[in-house]
Amino acid sequence: MNKFVQSAFCAITALILLFPPALSAVTPAAQNETLILGVFPYISANQMMEQLAPLCRRIEEALGKKVTLVSAPDFRSYVDRTTRGDYDLVLTAAHMGVLAEKRDGWQRVVQSGQKTATVLLVRQQSSIQKIEDLRHKRIAVGNKQSITYVLAQQAIAEKGIILGQDMEVIDTATFSNVVQSVLLGEADVGATPTLLWDTWEHVNADQRHQLREIYRATPAAPSFLVMASPKTDQATIRLLIGSLLSFEDTVAGQSFFQKSQFESFQPLDDATMDSALPFVPVLMQP
Numbered sequence: 001m002n003k004f005v006q007s008a009f010c011a012i013t014a015l016i017l018l019f020p021p022a023l024s025a026v027t028p029a030a031q032n033e034t035l036i037l038g039v040f041p042y043i044s045a046n047q048m049m050e051q052l053a054p055l056c057r058r059i060e061e062a063l064g065k066k067v068t069l070v071s072a073p074d075f076r077s078y079v080d081r082t083t084r085g086d087y088d089l090v091l092t093a094a095h096m097g098v099l100a101e102k103r104d105g106w107q108r109v110v111q112s113g114q115k116t117a118t119v120l121l122v123r124q125q126s127s128i129q130k131i132e133d134l135r136h137k138r139i140a141v142g143n144k145q146s147i148t149y150v151l152a153q154q155a156i157a158e159k160g161i162i163l164g165q166d167m168e169v170i171d172t173a174t175f176s177n178v179v180q181s182v183l184l185g186e187a188d189v190g191a192t193p194t195l196l197w198d199t200w201e202h203v204n205a206d207q208r209h210q211l212r213e214i215y216r217a218t219p220a221a222p223s224f225l226v227m228a229s230p231k232t233d234q235a236t237i238r239l240l241i242g243s244l245l246s247f248e249d250t251v252a253g254q255s256f257f258q259k260s261q262f263e264s265f266q267p268l269d270d271a272t273m274d275s276a277l278p279f280v281p282v283l284m285q286p
Contacts, residue, residue, distance in 0.1 A: 034066045035059070038087030040078045040096060041071045042142070043196065044176045047203065052091070054256040055247075059089070062243035063236065074173065075145040079283060082106070089240075090227050094276035095147055097225035099283055101273065105230035107237055110244045111272050113263030115219030117194040118151040121182055121211045128189060131159045131215055138168045140187035142175035147279045151217045152191035176203075183207055189214070195223050199261045221276040225268060241267075 037056060039048055048071060056067040070087070072078035079096055081087065083104050092100065094116065100106035122128045128137070134156060141149045153163050163169050170187050172178055178190040179200065194216060200208040226244060228237050244265040247253035257263055 034068055035063065035088040036086065037067050037069050037089045037091060038078065038082060039069060039071050039091045040093050041074060041173070042093070042146075042175055042193070044174055045071065047176065051260045054252050055091070058243060058247050058253070058256075059240065062239050075143045075283075079145075085229060085231075088229050088232070090225075092225050092227060093147060094221040094223070094225055094272070095279035095283060097227055098273050098276045099280050100227060106227045107230065107232060108268040108273075109226040109228055109237060109240050110265040111222040111226070111268045112224040113257075113266055114195055114223045114261055116147050116151075116221050116223045117219040118148045118155070118191055118215075118217040119194045119197045119213045120152065120155075120215040121179070121190045121192060121197065121213055122188065123182060123185075124210055124212055126188065128214060131156055131161070133214075134159075134189055135161050135166050137188035138170055138186070139163065140170045140172055140178045140181035140190040142172060142178050142192060144169070144171055145282050145285065146175075147221055147276070147282075148175070148191060148193045150279055150282050151220060155215060155217055179207065179211070183210060193223065194219075195261050199259070202259060221279065222272055224262065225272075226265070 037052075037059070039052065043051070049069065052069055056069055059067045067089075072081055075093075075096075078092075079099065082090055082092065082096065082100050089109075090097075090100070090106070094111075097106070101108065120131070128134065139152070139156075141152065143149060156163060156167070161167060170181060172181055175192045175196045178187075178192045179196070181187040182190040197208075197213065226240070228240065245267070248257055248264050
C-alpha cells in the first residue's frame, strides 16, 4: 500500500473514531413520501435545478415517491448533513462518497461515466501561457476540500510553485464563481472541473469564449456517485440501480447525459471507491 493511500485509510479511521455513525438519525423519508436528494454544491442553485430535474423525475418514476432536490452552503456543511442523515439519497463527490460509506454506512447505487479532472483557465488576453507563469499570481478555486483543488495543487507544485505561499488563493463558494472571478479580473487564473468548463457553452457561450485553458489534468476519479442512506432497504436500492443504469436508453436520459456531461451511469465498484480514497484526507482540513 503506498503512503498516499495509507494516509487516506488513517484519515478515515480517525474520522470514524471522532464522529461515529449517526445510527439514530431519522431521515425525512421515514416521515412522509418525499425523498430528499442531497447534491453537493458544485454549481449554482439555478444551474443545479435545471440540470438535475430529469434525474429527479427518473427516480420518482422508479420509486413512486416525490423527490426534492436540496444542497448545502458549502462542502463542509454538505458532508456534515450527509453524516447527520438529512438526506435520503445523495449525488456526491467521489471522495465524499467514500467517507460516507466507510464512516456512516451509506450504500452504493451508481457512478457517473464522466471522470473528475481539473482545468486551469485564464482570460483570453492574459499573458499567462503555462503553469510556470503562475508564480505570484492569484488563483480562484471552488473549494479547498474538492478533488479539483487537490489536482490543481499537485500540478502547480510539480512546477515548484506552492499555493498559499507563491500564489494567493481565492476560495469561492462554487466552481461557477471561479469562472466569474477570472472574467472579472479578481483572479489571474481559475481551477475548475473539466465537467463545468466543457459544459459552459450551454451556460454562457460568450463567457466561455472570453477564457482559455492553459492546463488540463488527467482524470483521477468519478465526478459523481449516487448513494442511498444506511436505512434504505435492498429492494429500493435494486430499483434505483436498474432505473439509473437504463436511463441512457430513454430519450429523456440521452438529453440529460448530453446536457450534464455525466456521459452515463455505471455500476459502482471497489476499484472506483479505491480511486477516490487518496482524496479523503482533504475533507479533514480546516
